[in-house]
Amino acid sequence: MTTETDAHWMALALAEARLAAEAGEVPVGAVLVKDGQVIATGRNTPVAQHDPSAHAEINALRTGAAALGNYRLDGCELFVTLEPCAMCAGAMLHSRLARVVFGTIDAKTGAAGSVLDLFAEPRLNHRTQVQGGVLAEECGAVLQAFFQQRRSVAREQAEPLRDDALRTPSERFAALGDYAFAPHYVQDLPSLNGWRLHFVDEEGAPGEDGQLASCLCLHGPGEWGYFFRRLTGAQGLRTLVPDLIGFGKSDKPKREAAHRLEWHRDVLLEWLDRVQPQPVVLVHSAAAADLASLLQAAAADRFVDVIAAPDGGERIKDAWRAPYPDRGYEAALRALGPLASSSGPTAVQAGALARLVRNAMGYSTS
Numbered sequence: 377m378t379t380e381t382d383a384h385w386m387a388l389a390l391a392e393a394r395l396a397a398e399a400g401e402v403p404v405g406a407v408l409v410k411d412g413q414v415i416a417t418g419r420n421t422p423v424a425q426h427d428p429s430a431h432a433e434i435n436a437l438r439t440g441a442a443a444l445g446n447y448r449l450d451g452c453e454l455f456v457t458l459e460p461c462a463m464c465a466g467a468m469l470h471s472r473l474a475r476v477v478f479g480t481i482d483a484k485t486g487a488a489g490s491v492l493d494l495f496a497e498p499r500l501n502h503r504t505q506v507q508g509g510v511l512a513e514e515c516g517a518v519l520q521a522f523f524q525q526r527r528s529v530a531r532e533q534a535e536p537l538r539d540d541a542l543r544t545p546s547e548r549f550a551a552l553g554d555y556a557f558a559p560h561y562v563q564d565l566p567s568l569n570g571w572r573l574h575f576v577d578e579e580g581a582p583g584e585d586g587q588l589a590s591c592l593c594l595h596g597p598g599e600w601g602y603f604f605r606r607l608t609g610a611q612g613l614r615t616l617v618p619d620l621i622g623f624g625k626s627d628k629p630k631r632e633a634a635h636r637l638e639w640h641r642d643v644l645l646e647w648l649d650r651v652q653p654q655p656v657v658l659v660h661s662a663a664a665a666d667l668a669s670l671l672q673a674a675a676a677d678r679f680v681d682v683i684a685a686p687d688g689g690e691r692i693k694d695a696w697r698a699p700y701p702d703r704g705y706e707a708a709l710r711a712l713g714p715l716a717s718s719s720g721p722t723a724v725q726a727g728a729l730a731r732l733v734r735n736a737m738g739y740s741t742s
């Protein structure tokens with residue numbers, strides 16, 4: 377049973393895990409508690425310390441034992457965000473902890489029931505209680521986010537940039553906290569010629585009827601997917617938001633001649649065939665009207681309906697400037713159109729737009 381107190385200590389361990397992530401370590405955190413007081417905290421530091429044993433639990437046990445002046449931690453409880461490994465479980469048994477509470481399970485190396493269960497081994501002389509599942513979801517999410525980020529960095533390095541193109545550094549977008557959706561990339565479509573296309577693919581919570589209506593959100597020249605930030609992930613929708621090559625987070629060919637609407641149309645249709653072969657609703661900004669017409673003319677059966685998105689008319693120049701550190705990146709702007717003066721739908725407009733999309737698909741709207 378999870379008590380409020382257990383959750384409280386686990387939240388402290390989670391804060392340690394987040395600090396580990398910031399330091400580039402696998403995010404696991406621990407706190408050692410005795411008589412309702414924190415004796416020690418610990419987080420993963422193997423990378424920083426060149427020490428394979430520097431797990432969060434070991435660090436917390438070491439600090440705690442030093443603070444108490446005793447290698448035995450009688451009456452202490454250890455809270456850790458991840459199921460302990462065999463090394464840590466062994467150290468916990470040696471320290472005579474009264475109780476171990478962990479967050480999420482570790483299916484690969486967990487030694488408290490997942491791979492083996494040292495705490496339940498009758499041949500070991502121990503008296504440590506163990507309990508898992510406290511704030512399991514939060515503890516797991518921190519790890520997942522960390523590994524997802526690491527994979528995307530690895531992919532970044534694995535996806536080479538063509539000599540005739542530029543790739544906007546991701547720091548340029550860091551301030552746009554309202555567009556922090558997981559990045560997706562595609563580079564191997566024939567029409568892409570090796571340039572890398574970025575897109576967002578977010579599923580909102582299902583609608584009341586359990587359905588998700590898929591929509592392709594199309595920005596125009598001078599804009600990027602940011603235009604649809606308030607529609608992205610809306611309830612009842614799967615929002616597919618590509619950045620056209622030359623814009624947003626996609627690669628930026630340096631030659632103006634590369635940027636033709638017909639080519640963007642071909643790329644989009646190939647990409648759509650891969651990510652969503654069933655018909656979608658096409659939602660476009662005013663600036664994307666020409667491209668939307670080209671798409672519809674070329675593949676009418678791919679689109680259930682075409683809807684022009686309203687514009688809230690705010691001033692958001694920084695977001696439109698973000699993709700372009702200097703003029704070298706701006707070939708698409710020179711070829712197809714200037715920096716946007718739009719801002720995308722307001723929250724209220726996005727809500728109405730989501731209902732229009734669901735209506736177009738024949739799904740219920742409340």
Ligand SMILES: [Zn+2]
Pocket residue numbers: 431432433460461462463464465
């Ligand atoms: Zn460990």
